[in-house]
Amino acid sequence: MWLRAEPASTRAPLTREDIVGAAIGILDKEGLDGLSMRRVAVELGTAATSALYWRVATKNDLLELGVDEILAEALVPTGDGDWRDQLAVLGLAAYEALDRHPWATQLLASHAGLGPNYQAYTARLVEILTTAGFKGIHLDAAVSAVFHYVVGAAVTDAAWHSTIHRSGLPDSTWANAAGQHLDIEPEALTAYLTPDNPAGPTARFTAGLRVILVGLRPRRLS
Amino acid sequence: MWLRAEPASTRAPLTREDIVGAAIGILDKEGLDGLSMRRVAVELGTAATSALYWRVATKNDLLELGVDEILAEALVPTGDGDWRDQLAVLGLAAYEALDRHPWATQLLASHAGLGPNYQAYTARLVEILTTAGFKGIHLDAAVSAVFHYVVGAAVTDAAWHSTIHRSGLPDSTWANAAGQHLDIEPEALTAYLTPDNPAGPTARFTAGLRVILVGLRPRRLS
DNA sequence: CCAGAGCCTGGTACGGCGTATTAGTGTGTC
DNA sequence: GACACACTAATACGCCGTACCAGGCTCTGG
Numbered sequence: 001m002w003l004r005a006e007p008a009s010t011r012a013p014l015t016r017e018d019i020v021g022a023a024i025g026i027l028d029k030e031g032l033d034g035l036s037m038r039r040v041a042v043e044l045g046t047a048a049t050s051a052l053y054w055r056v057a058t059k060n061d062l063l064e065l066g067v068d069e070i071l072a073e074a075l076v077p078t079g080d081g082d083w084r085d086q087l088a089v090l091g092l093a094a095y096e097a098l099d100r101h102p103w104a105t106q107l108l109a110s111h112a113g114l115g116p117n118y119q120a121y122t123a124r125l126v127e128i129l130t131t132a133g134f135k136g137i138h139l140d141a142a143v144s145a146v147f148h149y150v151v152g153a154a155v156t157d158a159a160w161h162s163t164i165h166r167s168g169l170p171d172s173t174w175a176n177a178a179g180q181h182l183d184i185e186p187e188a189l190t191a192y193l194t195p196d197n198p199a200g201p202t203a204r205f206t207a208g209l210r211v212i213l214v215g216l217r218p219r220r221l222s
Numbered sequence: 223m224w225l226r227a228e229p230a231s232t233r234a235p236l237t238r239e240d241i242v243g244a245a246i247g248i249l250d251k252e253g254l255d256g257l258s259m260r261r262v263a264v265e266l267g268t269a270a271t272s273a274l275y276w277r278v279a280t281k282n283d284l285l286e287l288g289v290d291e292i293l294a295e296a297l298v299p300t301g302d303g304d305w306r307d308q309l310a311v312l313g314l315a316a317y318e319a320l321d322r323h324p325w326a327t328q329l330l331a332s333h334a335g336l337g338p339n340y341q342a343y344t345a346r347l348v349e350i351l352t353t354a355g356f357k358g359i360h361l362d363a364a365v366s367a368v369f370h371y372v373v374g375a376a377v378t379d380a381a382w383h384s385t386i387h388r389s390g391l392p393d394s395t396w397a398n399a400a401g402q403h404l405d406i407e408p409e410a411l412t413a414y415l416t417p418d419n420p421a422g423p424t425a426r427f428t429a430g431l432r433v434i435l436v437g438l439r440p441r442r443l444s
Numbered sequence: 445c446c447a448g449a450g451c452c453t454g455g456t457a458c459g460g461c462g463t464a465t466t467a468g469t470g471t472g473t474c
Numbered sequence: 475g476a477c478a479c480a481c482t483a484a485t486a487c488g489c490c491g492t493a494c495c496a497g498g499c500t501c502t503g504g
């Protein structure tokens with residue numbers, strides 16, 4: 001008896017949620033390349049990866065669950081203002097959620113939007129524009145304009161983030177090297193990439209989104 | 223003498239271009255997951271991967287060279303018409319180039335635009351809008367709107383493509399399964415995803431781009 | 445109360461990956 | 475004719491995703 005260790009646990013404390021949660025933690029800290037099934041297993045204190053494969057068929061499934069979880073952050077209430085204001089709020093929420101989790105943005109390029117939160121998000125866009133009077137191809141065009149703009153902006157940010165991260169350099173060192181390559185002052189480049197800077201990505205995003213929204217006008221005919 | 227094989231080649235017939243070309247061939251055929259250094263080596267008839275590492279420091283470098291090569295396809299002449307027409311041509315060219323090479327689109331999410339063709343492309347956008355009279359933040363917003371829309375549309379297409387490809391199912395079988403999940407007729411889904419269909423992605427892209435371009439208006443002040 | 449069936453864990457193994465290393469070989473230069 | 479250099483081939487290392495298998499815990503039916 002005293003020679004045998006206490007059983008590690010009574011029974012299945014390992015849910016699918018635990019696994020996805022641990023994966024998201026690793027992804028936020030170390031990015032897409034930092035995630036491996038063994039790494040998740042270690043994080044959860046379970047010795048073998050086989051425990052994971054019981055709840056999750058494949059690593060890819062785990063990633064899809066992760067992305068959709070992040071997309072939930074984009075489903076914010078939009079108030080009852082002007083439809084353009086509502087779209088601005090909803091667009092910004094998705095953009096910021098994706099910027100918080102660049103790995104999820106990267107996965108958007110390889111995983112079609114079949115998850116519930118992804119679908120709920122586009123459904124909200126359609127709903128707002130429909131109540132605003134958009135129909136038929138005009139509705140399609142408006143949804144396409146807003147949604148693809150949001151995705152494209154997030155993807156571009158994720159690319160910068162990922163490139164800098166992959167270089168392994170401190171941000172300022174990287175900015176010097178890249179600035180030289182692009183023939184730009186490093187300070188200008190840093191400002192261009194710093195979210196809360198007036199010349200930064202968030203300001204560009206909102207300005208671009210506003211321009212798109214102002215241009216949208218409901219048409220009666222399909 | 224006769225026991226020894228003829229030397230494989232006189233001298234270095236293996237250029238960096240050859241390697242990138244072979245890689246692009248594999249990527250177009252088998253996608254991002256199909257590419258490995260060993261696979262490229264086999265394609266080029268060289269037994270060991272070390273031959274590749276002589277011209278290309280890392281697999282990542284190879285991918286970056288590949289992406290920029292694809293972006294060259296987007297650098298089409300835009301004629302001397304209205305600036306909106308020019309942007310429509312340039313935007314569509316990039317969208318179609320990226321749709322032809324979904325792997326490049328996926329890489330856009332992890333590799334910042336430091337390559338020459340990427341830079342040349344955005345420079346063209348800036349040039350067209352500048353001659354049209356855009357300045358300061360209005361210029362930034364307009365470039366952001368057009369460019370991010372193009373990227374987002376291509377990324378969304380690439381995601382569908384990649385998801386279907388990963389499933390390993392024939393297109394029609396996949397459409398049935400996905401249609402059931404999304405509660406949509408498989409035919410409608412197929413039409414939605416077929417490029418040359420009137421309800422397909424290309425039509426949505428051009429409609430959305432037109433809506434954005436119509437909304438753009440040069441402002442004098444910054 | 446016990447046997448058997450299920451869910452689930454831990455360990456190990458396989459084939460493939462990116463890439464470092466090392467040993468060798470042909471070519472061009474002094 | 476020797477040496478440096480440019481390059482190829484082979485092999486090895488440490489990771490990866492995941493299949494497989496041998497148990498053990500817990501619940502059910504008799």
